[in-house]
Amino acid sequence: MVEDTIAAVATALGEGSIAVVRVSGPEAVDTVAGVFRSKTDLRSAASHTVHYGWIRDPENEQVLDEVLVTVMRAPRSFTAEDVVEVSTHGGMVAVKSVLGLLLRRGIRMAEPGEFTKRAFLNGRIDLAQAEAVIDLIRSKSERAFQLARKQAEGSVSKRIVPIRSSLIELLAHVEVNIDYPEHDVAEVTAGVIRDTCQSALKQIEELLRTADEGKILREGIVTAIVGRPNAGKSSLLNALARENKAIVTDIPGTTRDIVEETISLGGIPLRLLDTAGIRETSDVVERIGVERSRTALNEADLILLVINRNEPLHEDERELLRQLKDRSTIVVVNKIDLPAMLDLEEVKKDYANDRIVFLSAKEGIGLDELEKAVSQIFFSGSVEAADLTYVSNARHIALLHRAKSSLEDAVRAADEGIPVDLTQIDIASAWESLGEILGDAAGESLLDEIFSKFCLGK
Numbered sequence: 001m002v003e004d005t006i007a008a009v010a011t012a013l014g015e016g017s018i019a020v021v022r023v024s025g026p027e028a029v030d031t032v033a034g035v036f037r038s039k040t041d042l043r044s045a046a047s048h049t050v051h052y053g054w055i056r057d058p059e060n061e062q063v064l065d066e067v068l069v070t071v072m073r074a075p076r077s078f079t080a081e082d083v084v085e086v087s088t089h090g091g092m093v094a095v096k097s098v099l100g101l102l103l104r105r106g107i108r109m110a111e112p113g114e115f116t117k118r119a120f121l122n123g124r125i126d127l128a129q130a131e132a133v134i135d136l137i138r139s140k141s142e143r144a145f146q147l148a149r150k151q152a153e154g155s156v157s158k159r160i161v162p163i164r165s166s167l168i169e170l171l172a173h174v175e176v177n178i179d180y181p182e183h184d185v186a187e188v189t190a191g192v193i194r195d196t197c198q199s200a201l202k203q204i205e206e207l208l209r210t211a212d213e214g215k216i217l218r219e220g221i222v223t224a225i226v227g228r229p230n231a232g233k234s235s236l237l238n239a240l241a242r243e244n245k246a247i248v249t250d251i252p253g254t255t256r257d258i259v260e261e262t263i264s265l266g267g268i269p270l271r272l273l274d275t276a277g278i279r280e281t282s283d284v285v286e287r288i289g290v291e292r293s294r295t296a297l298n299e300a301d302l303i304l305l306v307i308n309r310n311e312p313l314h315e316d317e318r319e320l321l322r323q324l325k326d327r328s329t330i331v332v333v334n335k336i337d338l339p340a341m342l343d344l345e346e347v348k349k350d351y352a353n354d355r356i357v358f359l360s361a362k363e364g365i366g367l368d369e370l371e372k373a374v375s376q377i378f379f380s381g382s383v384e385a386a387d388l389t390y391v392s393n394a395r396h397i398a399l400l401h402r403a404k405s406s407l408e409d410a411v412r413a414a415d416e417g418i419p420v421d422l423t424q425i426d427i428a429s430a431w432e433s434l435g436e437i438l439g440d441a442a443g444e445s446l447l448d449e450i451f452s453k454f455c456l457g458k
């Protein structure tokens, strides 16, 4: 497949001490060589070598920047095409002028995700891996980043491929029985079909079980902090944010989301809702019943109900405790550095001990207890990174469900003694659904949709 040559800025614009222009395609080396002044001629440079020199506009001899140029030859590159990366000085000016020069010399500006799309189309990665690259770019916490990285390496694909092979083997076997009944191949019995399908089902169910946790790691736990004025909500938010200065994973190309704040609590990303409201100094808006907090409450996966231990329980708090007891609520008993005035028994009536956390937002005490309580709710105890094979992509989850239901049909048909050639259809459709996860026979529109989620330069 002959493609044209594309280029884009591969690093986040604006910041950083270097910026990279990535060029991919058959003309990549020649075109960059034509504007690169150096001791070496790029055209004869070996793959995976770095060269020092200057980018110069041949039209007017103007030197644009001092650069390092990396050459990666097909197929040993991200796109499996010839790739040249030009590292310029940081900031918009240098990188834009270098990109502009290349575009004037016949290279096309890449569409968002086009590099990754080429990697997929050239067979370097499968679709699940390509989608993981999107997640990688967007990941909001270290843990989510690790998860996406594993998937980009193919962790999900590795689990899907053997399931598919077992199904295709079964199908082939059935086929032989139907087409060549006279042959001496053992007949596929209902029992064989049931066993194979059930074993595939079991593996799919295991993958689906990871989906919830994977989603949380990827998207973060939507969290609302509620409580009476002065309970310490703002202080808790600040304490959490302070502990997590480095949580915005600084991956090139990331567009930072500033509407909500995502903080990482021991590796678990929490998406704090309505942080503007909480940070507001006027506590009038924080009153229970205020529209905004109520919306936040409804949307939340996790509610942190902050109560001041230094005061007796207020009627509003009694009401909140009652309202929220069936939700994923953690009661944060705050200000433990001050004398206790709160009758805890009232709280304990509706909340188990592992849902009550004692802390001092002011002194930063007790945050690790809060972390434990959160993992208890969302990860049945631990968030150990041992097995990071999580399915976290909504499209994959839907396809796994579809495959699962086809296989359930096949098992049922086998049990009911329905002829083997009819069961075949269910097995084939399970095989196809699993294939869609990997991008087998993916339609053009699906591909466009997936790759359009990318940032430029990926």
Ligand code: GDP
Pocket (backbone or CB within 6 Å): 227, 228, 229, 230, 231, 232, 233, 234, 235, 236, 278, 283, 334, 335, 336, 337, 338, 359, 360, 361, 362, 363
């Ligand atoms: P909010 O109205 O719920 O947001 O409460 P703030 O976070 O604004 O806190 C109200 C007051 O309580 C402030 O003066 C805080 O400094 C104080 N405060 C918050 N948490 C603690 C704590 O753990 N210990 C003590 N001693 N004071 C606290």
Ligand code: ZN
Pocket (backbone or CB within 6 Å): 230, 233, 234, 235, 278, 279, 280, 281, 283, 286
């Ligand atoms: Zn406040």
